[in-house]
Amino acid sequence: MTDMNKTQIEPTEKAEILKALSHPKRVEFLEWMREPENHFCSQAHPVEMGICAGQFEKCCGLSQSTVSQHLSVLEKAGLITLKRVGQWSFYQRNEDRIAAFIEELRNTL
Amino acid sequence: MTDMNKTQIEPTEKAEILKALSHPKRVEFLEWMREPENHFCSQAHPVEMGICAGQFEKCCGLSQSTVSQHLSVLEKAGLITLKRVGQWSFYQRNEDRIAAFIEELRNTL
DNA sequence: TGTTCATATCGGTCATTGCCGATATATAAA
DNA sequence: TTTATATATCGGCAATGACCGATATGAACA
Numbered sequence: 001m002t003d004m005n006k007t008q009i010e011p012t013e014k015a016e017i018l019k020a021l022s023h024p025k026r027v028e029f030l031e032w033m034r035e036p037e038n039h040f041c042s043q044a045h046p047v048e049m050g051i052c053a054g055q056f057e058k059c060c061g062l063s064q065s066t067v068s069q070h071l072s073v074l075e076k077a078g079l080i081t082l083k084r085v086g087q088w089s090f091y092q093r094n095e096d097r098i099a100a101f102i103e104e105l106r107n108t109l
Numbered sequence: 110m111t112d113m114n115k116t117q118i119e120p121t122e123k124a125e126i127l128k129a130l131s132h133p134k135r136v137e138f139l140e141w142m143r144e145p146e147n148h149f150c151s152q153a154h155p156v157e158m159g160i161c162a163g164q165f166e167k168c169c170g171l172s173q174s175t176v177s178q179h180l181s182v183l184e185k186a187g188l189i190t191l192k193r194v195g196q197w198s199f200y201q202r203n204e205d206r207i208a209a210f211i212e213e214l215r216n217t218l
Numbered sequence: 219t220g221t222t223c224a225t226a227t228c229g230g231t232c233a234t235t236g237c238c239g240a241t242a243t244a245t246a247a248a
Numbered sequence: 249t250t251t252a253t254a255t256a257t258c259g260g261c262a263a264t265g266a267c268c269g270a271t272a273t274g275a276a277c278a
Contacts, residue, residue, distance in 0.1 A: 015133045022131030024124045087245045196275045
């Protein structure tokens with residue numbers, strides 16, 4: 001009864017998530033995605049679909065390839081999910097996973 | 110009224126803490142210190158004084174200098190505190206800081 | 219004072235990460 | 249089928265991080 005049926009975070013996953021969060025830019029990406037309308041207002045598609053990869057590029061002054069890599073790290077850690085629509089990649093926060101991670105920290109750290 | 114008068118975590122500090130936690134060994138160190146009696150039973154001094162730097166060395170298979178560096182990173186991030194007594198260095202978890210950090214994550218991540 | 223013990227710091231090596239431009243892939247449009 | 253657009257991956261380079269042995273610091277004790 002401590003953790004209901006929330007997604008469980010394995011030790012290996014916890015380490016991977018912490019690594020993903022060790023770069024300030026990636027943390028920023030996650031935080032921006034909390035309020036998409038404030039940070040990605042120039043997006044043509046509705047923000048409910050997720051944030052288009054290209055949107056990050058404009059906000060952060062990094063190259064396209066670097067942004068793509070950062071997003072990939074976040075995705076592999078499970079903190080965001082990727083949905084491809086046409087030629088675009090839409091990323092979304094994985095709220096369950098993020099919450100589970102913080103809960104894991106609360107319990108173990 | 111959101112944060113009472115808890116220690117506040119600045120953005121720069123948050124980044125430094127996340128970096129400190131990006132190495133599994135350092136996370137382990139912190140977790141071991143939650144239950145000192147289980148992990149550092151061979152310590153001569155009472156665990157209430159903190160954990161003697163040398164104790165970590167025995168548990169983790171790293172060299173003395175490497176352990177010292179890891180502890181220094183945790184201390185600079187404010188996650189542990191250092192008290193010198195005689196020739197020994199006693200480290201203790203900074204519970205307020207750890208709690209404030211997790212709270213910060215809950216609010217911003 | 220010199221010796222011992224605990225820990226911190228230094229110097230160097232090797233592995234990892236961050237970054238970029240260039241290229242590959244894949245969809246969409248002409 | 250060619251062209252354009254969006255994103256991922258590759259190759260290489262520079263910066264950072266992890267690790268160690270050796271050395272320095274500093275306290276305790278003979």
